Amino acid sequence: MSSNRIMTVSxxxxxxxxxxxxxxxxxxxxxxxVGAYGGIFGATSGLLGEFxxxxxxxxxxxxxxxxxxxxxxxxxxxxxxxxxMFVDFFGVCMDAIYNLAAKNVYFxxxxxxxxxxxxxxxxxxYSDAGQHSQTLHATFAHLPGLKxxxxxxxxxxxxxxxxxxxxxxxxxxxxxKGLQGLAWMASPEGAATELPxxxxxxxxxxxxxxRPGKDVTIVAISMMVHHAMEAxxxxxxxxxxxxxxxxxxxxxxxxxxxxxSVKKTGRLIVVDEDxxxxxxxxxxxxxxxxxxxxxxxxPPRRLAVPDVPIPYSRPMEQYILPDxxxxxxxxxxxLGKKAA
Amino acid sequence: xxxxxxxxxxWDVGKTPEGIVANWFFTEGGSVAEGATVAEIMVxxxxxxxxxxxxxxLHISVPKDGVVKPGAVIGHIxxx
Numbered sequence: 001m002s003s004n005r006i007m008t009v010s011x012x013x014x015x016x017x018x019x020x021x022x023x024x025x026x027x028x029x030x031x032x033x034v035g036a037y038g039g040i041f042g043a044t045s046g047l048l049g050e051f052x053x054x055x056x057x058x059x060x061x062x063x064x065x066x067x068x069x070x071x072x073x074x075x076x077x078x079x080x081x082x083x084x085m086f087v088d089f090f091g092v093c094m095d096a097i098y099n100l101a102a103k104n105v106y107f108x109x110x111x112x113x114x115x116x117x118x119x120x121x122x123x124x125x126y127s128d129a130g131q132h133s134q135t136l137h138a139t140f141a142h143l144p145g146l147k148x149x150x151x152x153x154x155x156x157x158x159x160x161x162x163x164x165x166x167x168x169x170x171x172x173x174x175x176x177k178g179l180q181g182l183a184w185m186a187s188p189e190g191a192a193t194e195l196p197x198x199x200x201x202x203x204x205x206x207x208x209x210x211r212p213g214k215d216v217t218i219v220a221i222s223m224m225v226h227h228a229m230e231a232x233x234x235x236x237x238x239x240x241x242x243x244x245x246x247x248x249x250x251x252x253x254x255x256x257x258x259x260x261s262v263k264k265t266g267r268l269i270v271v272d273e274d275x276x277x278x279x280x281x282x283x284x285x286x287x288x289x290x291x292x293x294x295x296x297x298x299p300p301r302r303l304a305v306p307d308v309p310i311p312y313s314r315p316m317e318q319y320i321l322p323d324x325x326x327x328x329x330x331x332x333x334x335l336g337k338k339a340a
Numbered sequence: 341x342x343x344x345x346x347x348x349x350x351w352d353v354g355k356t357p358e359g360i361v362a363n364w365f366f367t368e369g370g371s372v373a374e375g376a377t378v379a380e381i382m383v384x385x386x387x388x389x390x391x392x393x394x395x396x397x398l399h400i401s402v403p404k405d406g407v408v409k410p411g412a413v414i415g416h417i418x419x420x
Contacts, residue, residue: 004366004367004370004371005365005366005370005376006364006365006366006367007365008363008365011365181363182362183360183362183363183380183382183385183387184382184385192363
C-alpha cells in the first residue's frame with residue numbers, strides 16, 4: 001500500500017510505537033516529558049491520550065533510576081521503550097546500559113532476554129553546547145551486546161523502530177534532533193518522507209545506497225547522509241559521480257555493501273558527526289582495507305568532529321561540524337581535482 | 341468543498357498574536373481521509389494538529405512557514 005502522507009521523523013517514531021503498543025500490551029514508554037509534552041523531540045506525541053498514564057510514564061529526572069527500571073522491566077517480560085532525552089546524559093545511567101542491559105543476555109547463558117529500546121536525541125548544529133550536542137554513536141557501538149540504530153529519514157525511522165521494539169536484545173535508537181521535523185528546529189529536505197500507514201519492519205544491518213555512483217563512495221549515517229547528498233549534487237555539476245551510502249545501523253554494521261561499493265569506485269570518504277578518533281570513520285576504512293587494500297586507488301579520507309567538545313559559539317560549532325562543502329572538498333582531493 | 345480552518349479559540353491572541361504553519365503532512369492535490377492529521381501549527385513552542393474536515397483532495401493555501409491567526413483558513417478539501 002502506498003501513501004501520499006509526508007511525515008516527519010518524530011511522527012514516524014510515535015506512529016511505530018503506537019502500532020506496537022496496540023499489538024502488544026507488554027510494550028510501554030517511560031522517560032522525562034514523554035507524557036503530556038509528547039517527548040521533547042516529539043517522539044511520543046499523542047501516545048498519552050491513547051494509552052494512558054500506566055503505559056506512557058513520565059519519570060522524575062533520574063536517568064539512573066528509570067533506565068535501570070527499564071532493564072528490570074525488560075528482564076521481567078515487558079518490552080520497555082525508555083527515552084534518554086539527550087544522549088549526552090548517559091553518564092549517570094551507563095552502568096544500567098552497558099553492565100546490565102548489554103551483558104545480562106551473556107551472563108545468564110542466554111536465559112534472560114532484555115527486550116528494551118533506549119531512544120535518545122543526538123547531534124548538534126543549533127548552538128546547544130558541549131553537553132547537548134554530541135552524537136556518541138561509537139561510544140555505544142563499541143560495547144558488545146548493544147545494537148545501534150541511527151536513521152536519516154522518516155521511512156527508515158518507522159521501520160527501524162518497529163524492528164527495535166520487536167528485538168529481544170537492547171537497542172540504542174539514536175535519532176538526530178535536527179532530523180525530527182520539529183516546528184522549532186529546521187530539518188533538511190528529505191528527512192520527512194512518504195510514510196505508509198501500515199506497520200512494517202526494516203532489517204538491522206542493511207545499509208542503503210541512497211545515490212548510486214561510480215567515481216567515489218561516500219559513507220555516512222544520520223544527519224551526515226543529507227550533507228553527503230548535497231555534496232554529491234554539487235559534484236555532479238563538476239562531472240563527479242558519487243555513490244552515497246546510508247549505513248542506517250552501526251551495530252550490526254553492513255560492511256559488505258561498503259566493500260562492494262569501494263571495489264567499484266576505488267575511492268572512499270567516510271563522514272561522521274561523532275568524534276574522529278577511535279570511531280566510525282576508522283572502523284569503515286579498516287573494514288575495507290582488511291578485505292583488500294588494493295580496492296583503493298587513493299588514500300581514504302575521514303571527516304568527523306575533531307577531538308574537542310562541541311563548541312557553543314555558533315561560528316566555532318559550524319567550523320567543526322562536517323558539512324557539504326567539506327565533503328565535496330574531500331572528494332575533490334581524493335580524486336586529485338582542484339577546487340571548483 | 342470544505343475549508344481547513346484553524347479553530348478560533350486555539351490560542352490566546354492577547355498573549356501570542358501569531359502562529360505559523362509548521363508542517364503539511366500531505367502534498368498539494370493529495371487525497372486525504374476525513375479526520376486525518378493534515379497540518380501542524382506552531383504557536384511559540386507548542387504545536388497543534390489540524391485535521392481534515394472531510395475526505396477528498398487537499399489544496400494548500402498557506403504554505404509551510406506561513407504566518408496564521410486563529411480562525412484563518414489554511415487550505416480546503418475538494419470532495420473526490
